[in-house]
Amino acid sequence: MPAQVVAVHVSGVHEFSKQAVERIVLDEGLGVRGDAHYGVTVQHRSRVAQDPSQPNLRQVHLIPVEVLEQLGRAGYDVAPGDLGENITTRGIALLDLTVGTRLTIAGATVTVMGLRNPCRQIEDFRPGLLKRLVHTTDDGRVERLAGVMGVVSRGGTVADGDPIEVEPPPGPAMPLTRV
Template identity: 70%
Template structure:
């Protein structure tokens, strides 16, 4: 199965789509997967309350080692639940939270959103900053999985399919079942790159 490079939304309307939250996840320890919880609290400018990746500056261990003063553009990790369907079709058993996301959604093509898209989720707003860059830990979790979420398209471009990252622009509580409303930024729309 080939995956084409996601296209940017064609609608001229700043309100593009509505989806929903399937599950939410958090962990106070640096690890790969995150357990499901009944709710998460997003803190403006920080991230998911009590999560190991919350902070004003970078919290991912390799990025801290490189430069701990970098701003944290990865406060919230979102994955589209449709990815798990695709992985299952390729023979992988991966459930929400297994890839370490905080919010699992359905009904929105997260990878096709432009930089700066605002996602109203429950009471909160998350501004999309870029793509998650899948790493070897994904293969450590399940052999062969990395090539399903990081590969080259027919045009040779690298495709990163393991979700998007964002910052918390308005804090609030997020629960499974909450609506996710998409508000596109003003044009020109810049495609997501890894952060």
């Protein structure tokens, strides 16, 4: 199955989940139009408290629906948009991508910057969920499953069902870390 968009979401206020919409508009260098995380500088409240002048490397949050399905099999009722993502995908191993991978979706391009670092709000949303989304593996690695964060490199409109093309970055591959 080719990689595609399953659902798109936006929220103009800082709340945990985002509402499903028919389409979102991505603005180059800014993010999802109308979303609380839109802007050149960091918009996540915890990051703003540290240094509001930081560049916004978290303009777009993407999560694979396969992670949501895995959570469902473990007994957690988590629907697209519930974890605050802007774009829910299918058929792409988002968590295995490398820094700088370009995702072209209906003419828009999102450049992957890193992994979402799950926060305490996930535990408040569904008790026990945080341990499912960030944990230490048997070999001592920290595994983060809450999706990836990216910046808009080329603007455009993204809707449910849009295909996703994946272009690895040139040069050596750098694994994703939390951003």
